Amino acid sequence: MIDWPYFPYAFALVIALPFLIYIRQFVFSYIKLKNQEIKLLTVKGNSEQRVHAYERITLFLERLKPSNLVTKFDRNLAPHEFIFLVEKTINEEFDYNASQQLYLTKNLWKNVVNCKNNTLHLLHKTYENLNDNSTLDDFKTVFLMNYMNDADFISQTIEDLRKENLIVN
Template structure:
């Protein structure tokens, strides 16, 4: 039968080791919590950067589809229907490229962007339908600009809505 004195060194080592183990556990737990908080902050920062980038990209998209910018694209030797086809194709391709940005925009802002895109395409077609066959491309472009200027400036209104929304989000 072993005496109590044989277990005394083990008991002493255990008594000394327990506080160190408790402190080590607390240190590891605190370290993990700090790292989790850091990851959350980085995630929030990244998300806000993504939102800002989405607003920038969609504002650039809207600027590009303004008729004053659209009429500068493509060769002057195109037929009007070719210009309309290429312009509509360009608008749709750029819109599709940027469509993932809707994840970061408000529902109303995204709908305004979609409506602006559709309104520009509709304006292209309505302007073409209202013309005689004797009109050349330069005249068509001028009429397109006049029609846009005489209507509601929905693109500028949408950009202004995006500005207000990003100020609220930021």
């Protein structure tokens, strides 16, 4: 027999080495799986946030449609008061939803901004072309007619949102 003082230690090392390698592999596999799980949860969270953003922007665009705007506020307002309140409401809601641009493409966000600006422009253009003695009902009728005579930019943007949502999800 070999009279080597380190023989028991070498024997223990040879016996323990496969177990140490196995434990190391197990730990690395476990860490890798946990990282994949975290990635999946992050992607799922981003996907849910993106869907929520599409919903909020769609709701904003629906509220921006002139057919919905004309039903707001008291019927006894003067046209300029109505315009002031509608413009204030649109800008407040737009500001509230501005963070959703993080989840939209640049082009789609640009279309949303254009919808808001075009609606405000249409409000003011309609008011400028109105007679001084016109009532709010007259203003609302002309406003709706002007929108219907133009391209339906809001519905087109909503349709673009739908298409992009299908592509992303």
